[in-house]
Amino acid sequence: MKYDFLSLEKKWQQKWRDNQTYKVEIDNSRPKYYVLDMFPYPSGAGLHVGHPLGYIASDIYTRYKRLKGFNVLHPMGYDAFGLPAEQYAIQTGQHPAVTTEKNIARYREQLDQIGMSFDWSREVRTCDPKYYKWTQWAFVQMFHAWYDQKENKARPISELIEHFESQGTQDLQAACSEDYHFSSEEWKNLDKTKKEEILQNFRIAYLADTMVNWCPALGTVLANDEVKEGLSVRGGHPVEQKKMKQWCLRISSYAQRLLDDLEQLDWSDSLKEMQKNWIGRSEGAQIFFPVEGSDELKIEVFTTRPDTIFGATFMVVAPESELTQQLITADQRPKVEEYLEKVKTKSERDRMANTKEVSGEFTGSYAINPLNNKKIPIWTADYVLASYGSGAIMAVPGHDDRDWAFAKHFNLPIIEVVQGGNVEQEAYMDKDENAKLVNSEFLNGLTVKEAITKANEEIEKNKLGKATINYRLRDAIFSRQRYWGEPFPIYYKDGVPHTLETKDLPLELPEVDAFLPTETGEPPLGRAKNWKTKDGYELEMSTMPGFAGSSAYYLRYMDPHNNEALVSKEANEYWQDVDLYIGGTEHATGHLIYSRFWNKFLFDLGHTTKDEPFKKLVNQGMIQGRSNFVYRVKGKNTFVSVGLKKDYEVTPIHVDVNIVRNDTLDIEAFKAWREEFKNAEFILEDGKYICGHAIEKMSKSFFNVVNPDQIIEEYGADTFRLYEMFLGPIEQSKPWNTSGIEGTYRFLQKFWKLFYNEDQFLVTDEAATPEELKILHKTLKKVEDDIQNFAFNTAISQFMICVNDLTALKSHKKEILEKLVVALAPFAPHMSEELWEKLGHSQTVTLATYPKVEEKFLIESTFKCPVSVNGKTRVVLELPVDMSKEEIEKTVLAQEKVQKYLEGKQIKKIIIVPKKIVNLVVA
């Protein structure tokens, strides 16, 4: 009987749906396993062949784990809030909810036809009020929390207030935007507004005036990870710096924990490295430089090289820094103001593009080097960033190349304090172990390492500052001036923000007449009628960013219909955390950091049981497009095959890859493709038109998009799944190329035929021969090892070898085939179900048990042992496994070939590597 994949796959997909085969419940009798895919943003274009790569891999692993007896949670949902739907809405007036709904339906249809085993009863959508109730709830928790650096965790804000009331700021170590010192008395005497103002600086979700990435084209603020090279990641619009009042999350207070806990995670090195860089820890010292002529004014700097303090010949303060204003002297004011104005109008992008260009202005003030009391000028320059460290530096031109360039440009002195380079030529930045300090009083003669320690000691002793750590990671800006996102559960009373109560959540997104900002520049929510609380207080008009909804979705899947809590204790304790998370690297510094932070916060307050959400993470590579080209002869409607194009003057034209097969153009289809090609003529090679090709992003405009639908229609879902995995390791990015899919298709045909003799279903109860058993167990072993290593490509290769072997033996033994069906089930579930049923099982293959590998069939009775004589001659011998060293020597030397080679030569030594190789070293 023919392998009729179309009807067979339809039949099983229907059965799985009808029987809710993949629905899971808490089951304390079985171990849990949690496999999660990064949920997709349902775009209007549907899935192309690149998208399901990770989903197929996780589905294979899920099905494998089920067969191994685990209770596997494998859910799917949609990250449904976002910019594209909103922009589409602006253009068409269609409500984003409507388009989103439509897109989701399409995604679901496509996912189903690939044969995914998701538990759809647990589906979540971030735009569903029942879901975003808990996003809002988490935000409320963050509003009412502060970060205790002593206990290194978030705590309820009420406990901070208690602390203030009993002892003011004494003994308090808290993450805070300001440096506060007050007594309990002083606290008690403050009015309500002032108290709230102070508390804002401690809250984990807080409102603050901050420099933000403002994107005028999108009309919204963006987070750091949403900006690349001064352009927005979505759309590529210019981004500028602007001071705005925004909601922020104090993620920086978690910097150290986010860094430390990376170690315990089973993630790829490159991903961990990216997060490390993003967090950007640097050790150094905070030093205060008094300003000449002022008792109060001090310049705080951060430096990683306190050892070079005697080489500081000037100071630089960031132009945007408030300090700058206080430092400008009357006679310098006009010049400095002019400079500040110039900096202000320079966009972030221009600033980045011209990093070589040196600019700055002298403020007129001088600082005193606290270690040698030398007077040094204070400058302002845009190479110092307001947002990092304290926004001011001590410039050591001898040992920092930016300071060096600045000093050279403005003719400032350069002092060498570390020997080893020529500071007149360039800054000497090496931390050579033998380099000694000079011109540095008590540091002279020390190495850099010693000098850093010594300088820090001296600074702390004299209370000039302290050794400290700085992070590049900044607090996350959490407001977006957009419509299609979660509303903030915040209202304002006398300008002071308050949170809604949990019982009043969710705060649903209101209807608006247009999805644009208001005339007065308020976000779209400003258009909503009566955007107020019951008591008439104004509600917050911004919405939350994309990462809000995806930060705790993995917890929601554990208990998606719970209306009382994000997740019940029971469900959380059973499912714990994600054992395997699969998704792309593009989320390395976005979602994967936010999500870890969000989870740690919930953990601190006892809302979840695990400190880290994702134990193991596998990054699937991107599938690129493989575009095809036809070459039109200039000025004619004639197309020349790629091999002959050098003889003509041609223009390459993208041609739809779906009318090209193995680079050969379907000429009739091409003529029908577009009106203008109807009468096209062709110059062929070997009777065929061969197209050129190039690797590009998979995109509609390159006509290189391949949809899974077409492939599945032609070859079936099982072939598609197999082929996607067979393409190469999942972590690797690679272009899609449909030629080659025949290989996996043929494999499934051959597998099917093992169960048939002509048209007759034929499996025998005969006992398997040792040879057959060996083939089976070798395959089981290799496949299982490969699955555990996510090497699905080689697992499939092994199946191919196995089928070839069994076909050659004309083997139809039930004993063998039944086990193979189960082993293949994770890869080709539809075919396996069908064959499993034909083998007489009434239950689905999902409930089968993964066959046990019997090692005894794997042990070879003999092993191949290559003999190498001085690396020149190789003889391969078959030797028994248990042969002794002496016997091996004897056998080797008795070989005719070896004898021949050794004639007249003397053996110097014989090296036997157990079970592997024998080497004879000849004199």
Place this chain on the structure above:
RNA sequence: GCCUCGGUGGUGAAAUUGGUAGACACGUCGGAUUCAAAAUCCGAUGCCCCUAGGGCGUGCGGGUUCAAGUCCCGCCUGAGGCACCA
């Protein structure tokens, strides 16, 4: 500039982690079957040389080792990340 990961046939890729490089698959060539084609099956297929046989081969140049795609040093090159971060 800094960090990370790669570079193996015509193509996608394997290689038990230092042990016969190129498994498996695509493609190509040859054959069988067929009136013919498709499908299917069998065989060949790293490169070079005149075959027997030999020589060369994992980006390039060195090194360690009986043995290197794998380890070490120095380059070249591709992809990704970070980037006036003090």
